[in-house]
Amino acid sequence: MGAYAAWHAIDPGSPEGRRARARLAQADAAYRDGVTRLEAEGDGARAALARGVAIAPMDPRLYARLGRACRARGLDARAAEYFTKYLAAVPQGDEATEVRAQLEQLDPELAGVFGPAATPSAAPVADGGPSSELRLLGLGALFGLLLALTLAVVLRFFRDRGVSLERLAAERPELHPAIAYLVGSLRHELLKHRIGAAGDALVALRAGSPSEAQLEFLRHRLFGGEELRAAWRSYVEAFERTLGGLDLSRDKSFRRADRAIRRIAQLEPRIAALDAGAIARLASAHEELRAFDQQLAGMAQRLVRARVDDALLAEVVAQVQGEYAVSQAELDALEVLAVEEVAEVEVFRVDLVLVIKNVLRNAIFAAARAEPPRRVRLEVELELEATGEETVSLRVSDTSPEALDREMLLDRRVDRGLGLVTAAVRRYGGSIDVTPGEEGFQKAVVVSFFRAFDDEGVE
Amino acid sequence: MRRLMVIEDGHEYEEFARLFLADDFEILAAHSAAEALALLEAQIVDVFLLDLRFDRALEDALVGDVEATARRRFGGDRSRALRHVMEQQGALLLGALREAGHVEPAVFVHDFPPRRLSNLCRLYGDVRAVPGFDAAALREALA
Numbered sequence: 001m002g003a004y005a006a007w008h009a010i011d012p013g014s015p016e017g018r019r020a021r022a023r024l025a026q027a028d029a030a031y032r033d034g035v036t037r038l039e040a041e042g043d044g045a046r047a048a049l050a051r052g053v054a055i056a057p058m059d060p061r062l063y064a065r066l067g068r069a070c071r072a073r074g075l076d077a078r079a080a081e082y083f084t085k086y087l088a089a090v091p092q093g094d095e096a097t098e099v100r101a102q103l104e105q106l107d108p109e110l111a112g113v114f115g116p117a118a119t120p121s122a123a124p125v126a127d128g129g130p131s132s133e134l135r136l137l138g139l140g141a142l143f144g145l146l147l148a149l150t151l152a153v154v155l156r157f158f159r160d161r162g163v164s165l166e167r168l169a170a171e172r173p174e175l176h177p178a179i180a181y182l183v184g185s186l187r188h189e190l191l192k193h194r195i196g197a198a199g200d201a202l203v204a205l206r207a208g209s210p211s212e213a214q215l216e217f218l219r220h221r222l223f224g225g226e227e228l229r230a231a232w233r234s235y236v237e238a239f240e241r242t243l244g245g246l247d248l249s250r251d252k253s254f255r256r257a258d259r260a261i262r263r264i265a266q267l268e269p270r271i272a273a274l275d276a277g278a279i280a281r282l283a284s285a286h287e288e289l290r291a292f293d294q295q296l297a298g299m300a301q302r303l304v305r306a307r308v309d310d311a312l313l314a315e316v317v318a319q320v321q322g323e324y325a326v327s328q329a330e331l332d333a334l335e336v337l338a339v340e341e342v343a344e345v346e347v348f349r350v351d352l353v354l355v356i357k358n359v360l361r362n363a364i365f366a367a368a369r370a371e372p373p374r375r376v377r378l379e380v381e382l383e384l385e386a387t388g389e390e391t392v393s394l395r396v397s398d399t400s401p402e403a404l405d406r407e408m409l410l411d412r413r414v415d416r417g418l419g420l421v422t423a424a425v426r427r428y429g430g431s432i433d434v435t436p437g438e439e440g441f442q443k444a445v446v447v448s449f450f451r452a453f454d455d456e457g458v459e
Numbered sequence: 460m461r462r463l464m465v466i467e468d469g470h471e472y473e474e475f476a477r478l479f480l481a482d483d484f485e486i487l488a489a490h491s492a493a494e495a496l497a498l499l500e501a502q503i504v505d506v507f508l509l510d511l512r513f514d515r516a517l518e519d520a521l522v523g524d525v526e527a528t529a530r531r532r533f534g535g536d537r538s539r540a541l542r543h544v545m546e547q548q549g550a551l552l553l554g555a556l557r558e559a560g561h562v563e564p565a566v567f568v569h570d571f572p573p574r575r576l577s578n579l580c581r582l583y584g585d586v587r588a589v590p591g592f593d594a595a596a597l598r599e600a601l602a
Contacts (some may be wrong), residue, residue: 110595454574
């Protein structure tokens with residue numbers, strides 16, 4: 001499913017679905033304006049198309065018009081690219097026959113991917129562009145570009161407008177690694193080491209019989225070192241700076257915590273005097289901050305997750321095999337190994353599916369270009385780390401001898417493969433790498449994420 | 460009296476231990492794996508109290524191969540790998556202690572998910588955890 005279809009698939013009865021449909025309509029107007037300007041060879045086509053990109057993905061059926069407009073202006077390579085995108089997205093579309101014919105004239109070998117093989121006397125590519133094998137690789141990269149565009153538009157679409165941290169986390173899953181890090185830092189440095197650690201001394205204080213050492217400990221933790229309000233403020237600013245202008249003064253939980261911090265800071269002189277009222281207020285503020293800490297812990301547990309299970313793999317394979325170009329690829333075997341242990345990763349499911357689809361599609365095309373046996377395997381591996389964490393790796397192996405190394409993975413140029421997928425994986429705190437193949441496979445592309453644990457007991 | 464070694468990158472655990480656990484333990488403190496191992500050559504310790512995050516530690520004092528971690532788990536991104544090694548330093552440090560033959564119980568003040576704690580036990584034997592600074596809970600865990 002491409003980016004446009006993914007947006008369209010969001011339940012239209014939900015608030016997110018209604019927003020998505022509205023944005024798609026708004027973007028469509030901009031895209032059509034851009035295409036019309038391009039057809040008329042007028043100014044402003046690029047700006048109009050860019051407006052559309054900033055709002056939502058484009059209906060892939062517009063690629064037919066874009067291709068024809070480019071061809072009319074002599075931009076044959078660009079036209080072939082757009083025709084390819086159309087056929088990849090809507091192979092049975094109303095204009096598919098005509099688009100295929102146009103692509104046949106521009107690049108007969110590439111057109112053969114989408115239909116009957118071109119005759120030897122077919123016209124050569126006008127601009128002497130890259131070979132069809134590289135273009136096949138480019139197909140995978142184009143889907144990667146769509147993925148990146150989707151992610152970029154989602155980021156702008158769900159930009160914060162003073163929402164709570166929980167709502168931001170719900171709407172922008174690509175921020176979860178950053179949110180997890182910030183929450184972890186706040187909880188560890190401030191809420192655990194300063195606030196939480198003062199708990200036992202506070203109990204003694206409330207009992208009315210604190211030792212001098214306990215009082216000093218309490219004073220040091222709460223009022224010593226960096227001033228408590230300043231320390232709190234620096235964390236709030238780190239959240240707001242890192243998470244795209246988030247305004248935590250509009251977050252109820254953070255406002256309550258802020259008030260508790262200010263109350264504690266104001267109580268220092270009265271605590272020193274062992275004022276009973278001040279001690280009671282301190283205990284109340286302390287309790288509020290402990291509750292805030294628990295709330296943050298709960299929120300961290302609920303960060304977006306995807307189950308890596310047989311259903312996920314089946315969905316990926318079904319979607320890839322349903323693509324026309326993939327269905328034409330000659331493959332001897334596509335093996336999907338059963339998932340031995342279901343695990344969760346902190347990735348939005350639709351993005352995980354898109355990432356693995358890209359990797360799998362590349363592997364299928366690569367294997368199909370090679371000599372038999374043409375095999376691809378998709379499997380999931382869990383690995384225990386020395387830290388007690390676990391890594392979930394989705395491994396796509398293929399029998400193609402074509403080279404694929406880390407530099408190619410990182411390469412962001414559209415015609416060079418998985419660079420955009422790599423960027424998407426990294427945004428979620430994951431990694432993607434190429435490793436030597438095993439059991440007859442030449443190589444494997446491995447996408448890895450740390451396993452997300454939950455609070456359920458171990459069996 | 461039993462001997463407790465606190466290993467952390469600051470002094471918060473040591474301060475807490477000296478104030479609330481000193482009746483039950485003689486307290487030793489170290490701030491890196493190297494320092495802990497050096498102390499252990501001359502002292503017998505009954506239990507370790509470990510911080511997990513060593514955000515303030517210098518890189519050359521850390522246990523763990525940052526370069527290899529970057530290659531294996533972070534796509535070559537060294538800064539992410541370094542941050543990870545710092546955030547999980549307590550677990551890696553425990554691995555270094557076990558490798559050196561020190562099998563005494565280890566207690567973390569950290570709210571590990573059960574599966575993670577189980578993994579640490581699988582890797583390093585007697586590992587316990589309390590979710591926060593609570594003297595009574597710590598005394599029980601350290602018993």
